[in-house]
C-alpha cells in the first residue's frame with residue numbers, strides 16, 4: 586500500500602518545503618490540478634528533477650484531448666496521469682493508448698456511484714482508478730469504508746482520495762486500497778513530517 590501526498594493549492598516553494606519534510610514517508614508525489622494550472626508542466630519537470638526516485642502523478646483531470654494531455658504529463662516526467670471517468674470512452678481509450686509503454690493512467694471516479702460504470706471501464710482496459718470525494722463534497726464526510734462498494738470485485742487497482750485524516754486512516758486502510766491519497770491531512774498539518782510518518786505507520 587502506497588502513500589501519495591497531494592500538493593493542492595500551494596505555491597512552488599510550499600510544494601518543495603512539504604516534500605523536503607515528508608519525502609521519506611511518501612511513495613507518490615501528486616502534483617495537484619490547481620498547482621498545474623498555476624505553473625504548468627514546468628512544476629512537473631521541476632519536481633521530477635528534484636525527486637528522481639519518487640513516483641510522480643500529474644493530476645491533469647483530463648476529460649478531452651486525451652492524447653495531447655497524456656503525452657504532455659508523461660513527457661514532463663510524470664509516471665501517472667489522471668483522466669475523469671465521465672470522459673467519453675474515446676478519450677479514455679486514447680489516453681490508455683498514449684500512455685502505453687510510457688506510464689499509467691488513473692481514472693478519477695469523482696461522481697461515480699454505480700459499480701457497473703467501473704466494470705465498464707475495466708472492459709475497455711482501465712486497470713487503475715481513484716475513489717474520490719471532492720473537496721466541495723467533503724462537508725458530507727470524506728472517504729469511508731462504505732465508499733469502496735463501487736469498486737468491490739471489479740479487479741481494478743484502487744487509490745482513495747478525499748478528506749483522509751488521521752481519524753479515518755485505520756478505516757480506510759482496513760479496505761486494503763493500493764494507494765491512499767492524503768492532501769490537507771499532511772500539507773495543512775502543523776507538523777507535515779510527523780503527520781506523514783503517522784499515515785505511513787498506519788499503512789504498514
Ligand SMILES: O=C(CO)[C@H](O)[C@H](O)COP(=O)(O)O
Nearest residue numbers: 591746747748749767768769
Ligand atoms: O484531487 C484532489 C482534489 O481534486 C485532492 O488531491 C484529493 O481530494 C486529496 O486532498 P484532501 O486529502 O485534502 O481531500
